[in-house]
Amino acid sequence: MKPTRLHKLPDALRKELHQARLSRGWSQLELGRRVGLPQMHVSAIETGRTVPRFDTLLELVRVLDRDLVLVPRALVPAVNALVRDYRRQEGKADDVGEETSLYADDGSETPRGTM
Amino acid sequence: MKPTRLHKLPDALRKELHQARLSRGWSQLELGRRVGLPQMHVSAIETGRTVPRFDTLLELVRVLDRDLVLVPRALVPAVNALVRDYRRQEGKADDVGEETSLYADDGSETPRGTM
DNA sequence: GATACTGATATAGGATTCCATATGAAACCC
DNA sequence: GGGTTTCATATGGAATCCTATATCAGTATC
Numbered sequence: 001m002k003p004t005r006l007h008k009l010p011d012a013l014r015k016e017l018h019q020a021r022l023s024r025g026w027s028q029l030e031l032g033r034r035v036g037l038p039q040m041h042v043s044a045i046e047t048g049r050t051v052p053r054f055d056t057l058l059e060l061v062r063v064l065d066r067d068l069v070l071v072p073r074a075l076v077p078a079v080n081a082l083v084r085d086y087r088r089q090e091g092k093a094d095d096v097g098e099e100t101s102l103y104a105d106d107g108s109e110t111p112r113g114t115m
Numbered sequence: 116m117k118p119t120r121l122h123k124l125p126d127a128l129r130k131e132l133h134q135a136r137l138s139r140g141w142s143q144l145e146l147g148r149r150v151g152l153p154q155m156h157v158s159a160i161e162t163g164r165t166v167p168r169f170d171t172l173l174e175l176v177r178v179l180d181r182d183l184v185l186v187p188r189a190l191v192p193a194v195n196a197l198v199r200d201y202r203r204q205e206g207k208a209d210d211v212g213e214e215t216s217l218y219a220d221d222g223s224e225t226p227r228g229t230m
Numbered sequence: 231g232a233t234a235c236t237g238a239t240a241t242a243g244g245a246t247t248c249c250a251t252a253t254g255a256a257a258c259c260c
Numbered sequence: 261g262g263g264t265t266t267c268a269t270a271t272g273g274a275a276t277c278c279t280a281t282a283t284c285a286g287t288a289t290c
Binding site: 037038040041044050051052053056 | 246247248249250251
């Protein structure tokens with residue numbers, strides 16, 4: 001019964017990870033080499049077959065020149081707007097075109113239903 | 116040799132988690148109950164004795180009305196400014212006074228040294 | 231003193247991440 | 261055809277997250 005976690009990475013995050021890697025021209029092997037992860041594990045994370053520990057994910061996003069920031073929920077739209085804006089101006093061809101929140105497309109807004 | 120991950124949560128994040136819980140008047144038991152985690156595990160995470168999986172941490176911060184957002188590294192200062200501003204205006208007595216980046220005080224900026 | 235609440239710690243077991251190595255498929259090149 | 265690169269998958273094992281229960285110290289209240 002207990003919904004024990006999401007048990008998966010938000011799809012948006014996975015896609016971002018994937019696109020960020022491709023935009024650098026890095027293979028899974030190359031990305032894994034830079035953080036000390038076997039290619040198999042990078043594959044498992046990207047395809048959503050495994051949920052990494054927080055420190056593992058943090059290493060990955062940092063090598064890809066990103067960061068995971070803790071923000072008040074009410075500020076998430078503003079932050080996303082900031083990111084979207086940044087990409088339009090500076091990172092035009094640098095990356096993907098995605099800026100969706102971690103919310104939205106993991107299909108489980110309130111997974112525990114204890115309202 | 117291989118610096119295998121940070122192996123711990125950034126201190127700033129741990130402190131934020133702790134303060135956010137206290138500001139709600141929740142005990143570790145209460146917080147754990149809301150996400151399906153035993154009190155012992157909440158304690159282990161808050162004291163830095165364990166690094167949670169990403170989905171576990173995401174559940175925790177969401178119950179505390181926060182979110183983990185992936186942002187380009189160059190945007191981290193701007194996002195932090197946004198958060199700091201928000202707290203000064205809306206969340207005056209709502210929470211802690213911290214807004215430091217996930218960077219800075221974990222003592223390991225470039226843990227793999229492969230520059 | 232007795233009871234209750236909070237937080238940290240201990241042990242033991244199950245589940246999963248993570249590591250190391252190898253293989254197969256698909257898409258490229260020569 | 262042969263070779264290379266990329267990615268998904270398989271197996272076996274080590275590390276650790278996570279669960280469950282119990283104990284202990286500190287604080288507060290009766």
